[in-house]
Amino acid sequence: MMGFMSSADHDTPGQGPCPSGGAPLRVDAERNRERIIAAARTTFAAEGIDVPMSAVARAAGVGIATLFRRFPTREDLLDAVFADTMHTYADAAEKALADRDPWNGFTGYIRTVCSMQATNRGFADILTMTFPAATHLEELRARAYHDFLELIDRAKATGRLRPDFTDQDMVILLMANAGVIAATAHAAPESSPRLVAYMIQAFTAPQPETLPPPPDPDALAHAMLGLSCDRSP
């Protein structure tokens, strides 16, 4: 079919005149294409990904036919519109891995992603469903997922993340957060951060590390015997 040439130029903006393979678009067509993407970005962010295609076309100032010619299905449009947001999403996981403190990286990542959901309703939708046809999107999602697994391992190693935490728990949080965002829409914007704070708290292992480290058992035994350190055999 198509899509194999999606390899194109994976760098975000400033793409060549060709959208994703095939013949280059005429300049006016390319201009319209950008307008559509820009309009869709705004509209999806504000209303979610279920807005009528006609609304996107109107916002872009083009005819419906133009939109459908360029993006035959909604998924095609989503793939183009959320390319850079998904890139940010994947980068967030990478940046989190670069954090010195794995726990800090882990919680920061969660907060970042959930906040991205809260400020972009369309993105919240994207993160809680799959679009097999949106190959670019799914590839970035896979990358973020892979990095997140590593993030989990490191966070667990610090002992701050509870050992029974699962990558699926992040999925649950994303779906829960999406539910809160969808229900509160524009009102009560503090709901989502509150949910996230609660969940991060729940993800935290019972804090053993707030206590100073226990004394050496041997030293303790000696102390109980009233022996001085240097007197031990």
Next chain:
Amino acid sequence: MMGFMSSADHDTPGQGPCPSGGAPLRVDAERNRERIIAAARTTFAAEGIDVPMSAVARAAGVGIATLFRRFPTREDLLDAVFADTMHTYADAAEKALADRDPWNGFTGYIRTVCSMQATNRGFADILTMTFPAATHLEELRARAYHDFLELIDRAKATGRLRPDFTDQDMVILLMANAGVIAATAHAAPESSPRLVAYMIQAFTAPQPETLPPPPDPDALAHAMLGLSCDRSP
């Protein structure tokens, strides 16, 4: 407990076999009304409250006109269909208040309600939106809410519920849970309980009560002074 149908011969005056006021229905009409409610109950539970009215009519084995004649708006149907579920919901708060252990009552209530959401998608929808025209529903919701406030107070008094917990946090949980349920649909039914368990954990105050109660401060002062109990002035 209460009657299954909205016969409601005890709480709403003057109902009898008639839907809500007006003249009594003819027996065949009443039979169809019950069929519609039964079909809607099943359909809403499985698919949510946004299913086409025609689907409900088909499931009930009646014409669309019959449905609309009896329930002119969707809210009218919701009011009738979820009357008993809402009653169970309100009763759950009351039962929770009757629990000897307020914390147990509190957590049990949360688990019950969230599990009701999970097993009934329509009810999950109902709990996260308002239907001004569905007076019966809203009245029951208000009752449950009132009892829940009392439940919060008592749970806080035990020290097990964190002091900064708010009734709004329950709303957030309901919306979050609805999001998880909507996204997991029929698959992954263990997601919702997992979310709930995490949240209850987060609602728990830093466990001070696992320690034995502190000694009387006065007694402690005396002890530090090396005074015996009976020697105090």
Next chain:
DNA sequence: CCACAACCGGAAGGCTTTTTCCACTTGCGG
């Protein structure tokens, strides 16, 4: 048993959104 009001089911009208089609316009290579 009869008359009639209540009731019934499905067709039809109206609205929204998706998808296709077509006559007209325009960038661009020659």
Next chain:
DNA sequence: CCGCAAGTGGAAAAAGCCTTCCGGTTGTGG
């Protein structure tokens, strides 16, 4: 500057849902 394929906008068809309307049916009181 010209020809034409690529491109465009809007109309129209298709599909789904809500709501109303209407000719025919049926329970029920007299």
